[in-house]
Amino acid sequence: MYIRETPNKLADGTKVEYVQLCHNYWDSEEQVSKTKVLYSFGRKDKLDVEKIRNLIDSLSKLIKSDDTLDPEDVASGYKQLVDIEGAFRTMKSDLEIRPMYHRREDRIRAHVKLCWLALIVNKDH
Numbered sequence: 863m864y865i866r867e868t869p870n871k872l873a874d875g876t877k878v879e880y881v882q883l884c885h886n887y888w889d890s891e892e893q894v895s896k897t898k899v900l901y902s903f904g905r906k907d908k909l910d911v912e913k914i915r916n917l918i919d920s921l922s923k924l925i926k927s928d929d930t931l932d933p934e935d936v937a938s939g940y941k942q943l944v945d946i947e948g949a950f951r952t953m954k955s956d957l958e959i960r961p962m963y964h965r966r967e968d969r970i971r972a973h974v975k976l977c978w979l980a981l982i983v984n985k986d987h
Contacts, residue, residue, distance in 0.1 A: 863883060863884070863885050863900065863918055863921070864883075864884055864885075864918070865881060865882070865883060865884070865911070865914060865915050865918055866881075866882050866884050866897075867879045867880070867881055867882075867906055867911070868880050868882060878905050878906070878907065879905070879906040879907075880902060880903075880904065880905055880906065881902070881903040881904065881905075881906050881909055881911055881914060882899045882900075882901065882902045882903065883899070883900045883901040883902075883903070883918065884897050884898065884899055884900060885897070885898050885900055886898075904963075908963060909963070910965070913967075913970060917970075917974065
């Protein structure tokens with residue numbers, strides 16, 4: 863997983879950048895590596911991109927640091943990405959939840975912990 867910034871033009875010609883959480887995967891049919899957007903955080907000018915990068919780096923280290931995982935566990939974790947993506951789609955469409963723009967570190971941490979908890983609770987259903 864990694865953070866990427868993509869440029870775009872608004873209808874009025876204004877240039878903006880969007881911040882996305884991405885993952886590369888191998889397309890065996892076309893024999894090329896492709897990028898899949900897991901989540902779009904929104905416009906870069908409205909986000910603290912450095913904090914998002916730090917969060918993703920921390921989560922990546924946490925996932926990679928567990929040397930007790932065998933290849934089947936790792937594969938299972940990647941398969942769960944589909945469930946997570948579905949949860950994000952549900953939150954955005956059915957529940958009409960939009961990204962939260964917190965500025966204080968304690969609120970950002972609380973929000974991430976609540977989202978993590980929700981995913982864990984939802985995992986059993």
